[in-house]
Amino acid sequence: MGTNTAAVAGKKTFGQWLKSRKGQQTVIIIAFIIIPLLLLFTFTYLPFAEMVKFSFYKMKYVGARKFVGLDNYRALFARKDIVSSLKLCLYYMVGALIQIALALYLATILSMKVKASGLFKGLIFFPYLINGIAIGFIFKFFYTRGFVFDTVLQWCGFQLDSLPYWLKDQSINNWSLVGSSVWRYCGQQMVLFIGAIMSVDDTLYEAADLDGANKFQQFKYIILPSIKTIVTLNIILSITGSLSAFEAPFVITDGANGTGTFFVVMNTIAHTNQKVGLASAMAVFLLCIIFICTILQKLFFKFAFRNMHADDESRSAKKKRVKAAAAQPAAAVKGGR
Amino acid sequence: MAAQANAVKVKKHYSAKFIIWTVCKYLSLIFVSFCAVIPLVSCVITAFKTDAEYKSTNVMTMPQSWFNIGNFLKAFQKADMGLAFMNSAIILAVVLIGSIIIGTQLAYVLDRFKFPGNGLIRNLFTFAALLPAIAMQVAVYEIMVNLNFVNTLYGYIIMMMGTDVISIYIFIQYFENLPVSLDESAIIDGASYFTIYSKILLPLLKPAIVTAIILKGANTYNEYYCAQLYLQDKARLRTVATSLYTFTGPLGNQYNMICAGVIISLLPALILFVVCQKQIYSGIAAGAVKG
Numbered sequence: 001m002g003t004n005t006a007a008v009a010g011k012k013t014f015g016q017w018l019k020s021r022k023g024q025q026t027v028i029i030i031a032f033i034i035i036p037l038l039l040l041f042t043f044t045y046l047p048f049a050e051m052v053k054f055s056f057y058k059m060k061y062v063g064a065r066k067f068v069g070l071d072n073y074r075a076l077f078a079r080k081d082i083v084s085s086l087k088l089c090l091y092y093m094v095g096a097l098i099q100i101a102l103a104l105y106l107a108t109i110l111s112m113k114v115k116a117s118g119l120f121k122g123l124i125f126f127p128y129l130i131n132g133i134a135i136g137f138i139f140k141f142f143y144t145r146g147f148v149f150d151t152v153l154q155w156c157g158f159q160l161d162s163l164p165y166w167l168k169d170q171s172i173n174n175w176s177l178v179g180s181s182v183w184r185y186c187g188q189q190m191v192l193f194i195g196a197i198m199s200v201d202d203t204l205y206e207a208a209d210l211d212g213a214n215k216f217q218q219f220k221y222i223i224l225p226s227i228k229t230i231v232t233l234n235i236i237l238s239i240t241g242s243l244s245a246f247e248a249p250f251v252i253t254d255g256a257n258g259t260g261t262f263f264v265v266m267n268t269i270a271h272t273n274q275k276v277g278l279a280s281a282m283a284v285f286l287l288c289i290i291f292i293c294t295i296l297q298k299l300f301f302k303f304a305f306r307n308m309h310a311d312d313e314s315r316s317a318k319k320k321r322v323k324a325a326a327a328q329p330a331a332a333v334k335g336g337r
Numbered sequence: 338m339a340a341q342a343n344a345v346k347v348k349k350h351y352s353a354k355f356i357i358w359t360v361c362k363y364l365s366l367i368f369v370s371f372c373a374v375i376p377l378v379s380c381v382i383t384a385f386k387t388d389a390e391y392k393s394t395n396v397m398t399m400p401q402s403w404f405n406i407g408n409f410l411k412a413f414q415k416a417d418m419g420l421a422f423m424n425s426a427i428i429l430a431v432v433l434i435g436s437i438i439i440g441t442q443l444a445y446v447l448d449r450f451k452f453p454g455n456g457l458i459r460n461l462f463t464f465a466a467l468l469p470a471i472a473m474q475v476a477v478y479e480i481m482v483n484l485n486f487v488n489t490l491y492g493y494i495i496m497m498m499g500t501d502v503i504s505i506y507i508f509i510q511y512f513e514n515l516p517v518s519l520d521e522s523a524i525i526d527g528a529s530y531f532t533i534y535s536k537i538l539l540p541l542l543k544p545a546i547v548t549a550i551i552l553k554g555a556n557t558y559n560e561y562y563c564a565q566l567y568l569q570d571k572a573r574l575r576t577v578a579t580s581l582y583t584f585t586g587p588l589g590n591q592y593n594m595i596c597a598g599v600i601i602s603l604l605p606a607l608i609l610f611v612v613c614q615k616q617i618y619s620g621i622a623a624g625a626v627k628g
Contacts, residue, residue, distance in 0.1 A: 021524075024529060024530055025450060025452075025530065026452075028446065028450075028530040028531060028534075029446050029450055029452055032442035032443060032445060032446040032534075033442075033443060033446055033458070035439055036439050036440075036442075036443045036505075037458070039439070039495070039498060039499030040461060040462065040465060040499065042480065042484075042499060043473075043477060043480070043496055043499040044465040044468065044473065044499075045461075045465075046480060047473055047475075047476035047477045047479075047480055048468065048473070048476070050476040050479060050480070051472075051473070051475060051476035054475075054476060054479075061478065061479055061482060062482075102369070105365075106366070106369060109362050109365070109366065110366075114362065114363075114366070118614075119370075120366045120369075120370055121618075122610070122614060123370045123373050123374055124369060124370060124373045125618075126373070126377075126607070126610060127373060127377075129555055129559070129603075129606040129607075129609070129610055129617075130559070130603050130606065131558070131559035131560075131561060131577070131578040131581075131602060131603065131606070132559065132561050132562070132578070133561050133578050133579070133581040133582065133602075134578075134581060134599040134602050134603055137581065137584065137595050137596075137598075137599050138376050138377070138380055138599060139376065141376075141379070141380065141383070141396075141592050141595070141596065142376045142379065144592075146395075146396075147379075147396045148375065148376065148379040148396055148397065151395055151396060151397045152375060152397070183372070183373065183376070187373070188621060191618050191621045191622060192621055192622060194618075194622065195618070195619070195621070195622020195623070196622070198622070214354075215358065244469045244471070244472070246471050250562075263469075263471050263472065266471075266472070266475070267471065270474075270475045270478075271478070271566065276475065276479070279475045280475055280476065282472075283472035283473070283475050283476075286469070286472060287468065287469075287472060290467060290468075290469070291467070294467060
């Protein structure tokens, strides 16, 4: 009793505390944060932890589970389908680099004075807004023997007999899929680059024009340095992006005829074969690679851009910019190329 | 005189180069645009062909009549797209309202208050964005099963709200640009924190909210992977994207009908794009899009 009153006298009562600014702050912080955090844990961190756990078990979604240690990880490198699926990422990496170059070229042109630039931009960008399953049908149709792509090539003078089966022929079908992926995401990347180019001070171009710099010089000395960060970032991201390539093979060929990428194989193993342990091990393996890439990327930006803009940029501003660049993977990794 | 002639010569030389450059520029733009539209144009052409016409003509020959909408009606019916549009509309409305409320509230608290764990929470969200969604579904599936969320619209909606972290960044960025003096003067007037958030800051956040709605809306409307995984009861729970699965299997080579279905499914995206082009571009340029 005595101690209780002493405590009350020493502190404010809970009711008083609640009415104070500090108390109100605490209430609003908790009220506004609890739902998003709960969702984040339920749908991201809990499954993440479960996945790591699953990778050590032989299990289905329902039924008995058996602890098998590292067996799933060993199987990862022993199974032919998984190992060969990893090699496919090279196709997508090349595709991603071509896409970056093309997007950069288009962005440079479209940020100069061009007639009907809005129309061009719109036409090239729109594929990004089409849903994945529609993309699947569009390209199954597009690549079917004697259909759209073959017809267009025949217009250009090719003979139908000399053309391969774009989705069946194993020497070409992965390139067909990469092509559809470039078709879909190039416009988005172009818009991203245009945004970066537009953030360059206009007076720089005017000054360059007055000094008689040609377009290529303008590109090399004004545009490229100012978008170096975002281009480098996109190149690094194309590594993780190509490892996690999924959509094109999933919706167009369903991984048939040697087009199954790592994630397509993982998806089949998890949801069709119900080998959840093995699929989890695959997911964990890929996540590790993504983390390594992210860390390398952070280190790269820390050192490569350490001395850039040293003259005209305060340290804090630079830190902020690098931080913003580092936060970018969030945006692009999920492109799910 | 000589100097003048020289000057003219230089100018002419420049313009010849300029003309070549301009021609190349436009040719390359036209070529890329052609590549961008040809898969879609071929779909539009095919969608207007009757069955007999589709079988007898090349895919790139124009249809006899641009008013033959039979395929569209058939596709709409076969894929039960009326139901699909209704489900998609419900999902869109709830997911958008929910994630805007959650996102702005979280961004408000993270930007305006210093408290232990603020940085940690930001990092947790950043890290979460690194995890590829498809890999995560291997384990999320088990959680959805345990929560009895599989084959329910609300389960799918809650999951879709929970996995969006990117719009939070748009909001935080925007909050940073709203002066704190707004909050301070409201506090002097005796407003509660909730009033400050809802009556003062939220209305000012409108441009960011519009951007988030458009980008998140497009992503939600186009989402198909989780939809086919968690909304397996297609008779009841088809969305516009998954309704297109009707055309696989025995219907898989009636491309005139399939193309019509595909076009119906992408019309909302096309309309959104035509109306909100500027916001979409600026949203993407802000690095704020999750594909």
